[in-house]
Amino acid sequence: MTSSPFSTGCIELDASQLGGGRPALARLVPLEASAARGLALSIVAMEPWSVMGYPADALVTFLATPDGGVSRSVVEVQGVAAGVVSVRYPWLKGPYLELLALFPPFQNQGLGTALLAWLEGEALARGARNLWVCASAFNAAALRFYERHGFKRAAVLPGLVADGYDEILLRKFPLEPSA
Numbered sequence: 001m002t003s004s005p006f007s008t009g010c011i012e013l014d015a016s017q018l019g020g021g022r023p024a025l026a027r028l029v030p031l032e033a034s035a036a037r038g039l040a041l042s043i044v045a046m047e048p049w050s051v052m053g054y055p056a057d058a059l060v061t062f063l064a065t066p067d068g069g070v071s072r073s074v075v076e077v078q079g080v081a082a083g084v085v086s087v088r089y090p091w092l093k094g095p096y097l098e099l100l101a102l103f104p105p106f107q108n109q110g111l112g113t114a115l116l117a118w119l120e121g122e123a124l125a126r127g128a129r130n131l132w133v134c135a136s137a138f139n140a141a142a143l144r145f146y147e148r149h150g151f152k153r154a155a156v157l158p159g160l161v162a163d164g165y166d167e168i169l170l171r172k173f174p175l176e177p178s179a
């Protein structure tokens, strides 16, 4: 199990943010190593990981290896696993969202937006000036999602995740408390 400031949230979502009558409460639960394989198999089956042929075993190792600098959580909606979040903190004067994977039935309903709002709030509470994330260059939906939330492209990282694929490093800066 991994736990740190970014792993024990109980994210209360405004019901109006959620589509299709989804419940208004999402919870972050620390990811247990025993759950890593099942989660990894679900993640590698979806884009962008499926496109790059990302190996399930590598993701199991990533999710299950203890790392004191990382908080890995399962996103639960009404007790059902809706995805996985991994946050590295501290990173470059702020947290690095190193994995955000919501399973298809939970996408496009405002959950990612709520998670980014939670992450930014936690970062601000710790005096962070930056939020960081990477997305594959071909992952237009994710890039649009992060840019719509104020992230700007900071660098292109060739082959970071898989040979032949660029990752885009995005930065939200400066973080400012909302009025």
Ligand SMILES: CC(C)(COP(=O)(O)OP(=O)(O)OC[C@H]1O[C@@H](n2cnc3c(N)ncnc32)[C@H](O)[C@@H]1OP(=O)(O)O)[C@@H](O)C(=O)NCCC(=O)NCCS
Pocket: 016, 017, 018, 019, 020, 047, 048, 083, 099, 100, 101, 102, 103, 106, 107, 108, 109, 110, 111, 112, 113, 114, 134, 135, 136, 139, 141, 142, 144, 145, 148
């Ligand atoms: C990318 C990702 C994290 C975004 O999270 P999400 O919960 O799907 O995002 P949101 O629902 O908050 O916003 C996404 C879209 O849904 C729309 N949306 C938001 N609330 C909505 C609602 N209540 N009803 C319908 N649509 C809604 C938004 O307008 C947005 O559309 P746009 O991107 O075309 O502008 C998620 O889709 C995901 O995990 N995708 C697969 C893995 C991935 O690409 N991860 C990121 C890079 S590693």
